[in-house]
Amino acid sequence: MLAVETSKLTKDYKTKEAFLRAVDTLDLAIEESEIYSLLGPNGAGKTTSVRILAGLLRPTDGNAKVLGLDIIKDAQEIRSNVGLLTETPALYERLTVRRNLEFIADLYDVPKEEVKPRIEEIIDLFEISEKIDEPAGALSKGMKQKVAIARAMFHDPKIIFLDEPTASLAPESAKIVREQIQKLAKTEHRTFFICTHNLFEAEILSSRVGIINRGSLVAEGTPAELRDLHKDQRITVFRFTKWDNALKNFFEDLDLELIEIDQNQKSISAIIPQVEKQTPTIIENLVKQKYSMVEVRHEYPTLEKIYLELVETESIPREEEEEIEE
Amino acid sequence: MKWRRIWAMVKKDIREFVKSKYVLSVIILMPLFFAILFPITSVLPIAKLDPAEFGDESIGGFVETMFNKVIDNWETLHPQVQTLVLLSYAMFIAVLLLPIIIPAVTASETVVGEKERKTMEAILASPMSESEIVIGKIISSFLPSVIGTLVASIAYMIFIDILLYPHLGFILFPDLLSMVFVFIISPLVSIISVELMIMVSTRVTSVRDAYQIGSLVVLPLIGLIVFEMLGLLLNSVATLLGSIAVLIIIIIGLFKIATSIFDRERAIVKMV
Structure with missing residues (x-):
């Protein structure tokens, strides 16, 4: 009952x-x-x-x-x-x-x-x-x-x-x-x-x-x-040791939806459609191009949002x- | 009908009255005020006057017709004594306004007060039925009124007897008429006053509104008391029984109206 x-x-x-x-x-x-x-x-x-x-x-x-x-x-x-x-x-x-x-x-x-x-x-x-x-x-x-x-x-x-x-x-x-x-x-x-x-x-x-x-x-x-409910709104944040304007071009070329480019924080946030598949490749390419990263993290929409x-x-x-x- | 719930509410209300300085002062001080102040300001000055100032002419006419029925040898009494007796009964009517006035405070405090303080919601959320709530509130508003009236009446009668005995040579109160009023008429009128106040209280949201509207609603009851007193002075047992029957019919009718308008949903919605 x-x-x-x-x-x-x-x-x-x-x-x-x-x-x-x-x-x-x-x-x-x-x-x-x-x-x-x-x-x-x-x-x-x-x-x-x-x-x-x-x-x-x-x-x-x-x-x-x-x-x-x-x-x-x-x-x-x-x-x-x-x-x-x-x-x-x-x-x-x-x-x-x-x-x-x-x-x-x-x-x-x-x-x-x-x-x-x-x-x-x-x-x-x-x-x-x-x-x-x-x-x-x-x-x-x-x-x-x-x-x-x-x-x-x-x-x-x-x-x-x-x-x-x-x-x-x-x-x-x-x-x-x-x-x-x-x-x-x-x-x-x-x-x-x-x-x-x-x-x-x-x-x-x-x-x-x-x-x-x-x-x-x-x-x-x-x-x-x-x-x-909004899993698709998961954001991936890449944070680097130092800022390089070429990073912006790198991400724009990937054809991702860029949420935020923050030069002070030396970070770029983006929505990656096939996150499981695409994220490792992106990291691999960034490493190959000698971009030194502090962290890569996924941010989920909060319950509040x-x-x-x-x-x-x-x-x-x-x-x-x-x-x-x- | 579960009486345990009703008595629980009555006990709770009475405890709250006892802890409320305002309600307590109305229940205790107002009756004493009525019982002592009215004789001091009206009867005492007459008692202190020189009997010679009254001349020899007896109070006759309508007054004589009334008092012949309750006072033996009315016409043989000195005009000053007749005036004192007349005033004593007139002021007694004022004391008998207490069963009308006290419920204006107790009923509005216990019904609207509970709404204002939002405690009514817990009662409405309980298994208490609407009629149990109304009966509980009638009893808890009625008891202080009856006790206050009784205390005031006893105090008034003792005080008047002390004042009048040297003039009358016999004790005026208690007599049959005062007993009928204290123990039969005033409790019945008090229930009517309580019911009217509860009906008003279920419809308003503030104690102030309840006092204002309530005092207008119970005003005709003052006329009722005077009418009853005159009726009983002029007539007899048949009038008394007829009056009681009418009052009981009014009480039953008002109770039915009070329970029908005390709607749980309306009460909760009006409270917010």
């Missing part, structure tokens, strides 16, 4: 004045125990997708199953079985961390006799023993987010949706949260569905990444597979999406 399965999932926000298709015929298939990141710019439809999958919003069209349950008919059961970390930790700041967790235990019907042991378990897992009886409002941002993840996991859900888990955090707090997610993924064997606009985060946390733009999935695969190409820049800002609602 797939943990998440969507088919042509669509969500429109309509008002008298405006119309926005936040999610557009989205197809997803996420295996159990997978860490899947939905990567996209602000306003791409990530939060709306998660809210639909977590049973908070109804789709306008299409259908989806979460843990085999229908998102419309079984929304309440889905809500019982999934955990959701919202974009802001949104803890009850006047209450202690313990009271926050106890409240969630009651909302999710965690058996009363299991609440105390579960809190102890969570304290160990998240290393929050010193903070458990402090008001949530007194915690640092990173710690709040950590507690919010603990809260999302308290009822032992099979799938956990994390909406921008590090978006509002300082780098050191973001690191704490990422490490916690990695630790949980290793030890807890659950399905994680992470929404993020942070490419680095998607790359280090996920087994698979879906890139979403304007509500539609534009690419999907492991981070390595995504990098391979691929991502930027895919999402372009004209994304709708998030605020616009939010204002359009009823």
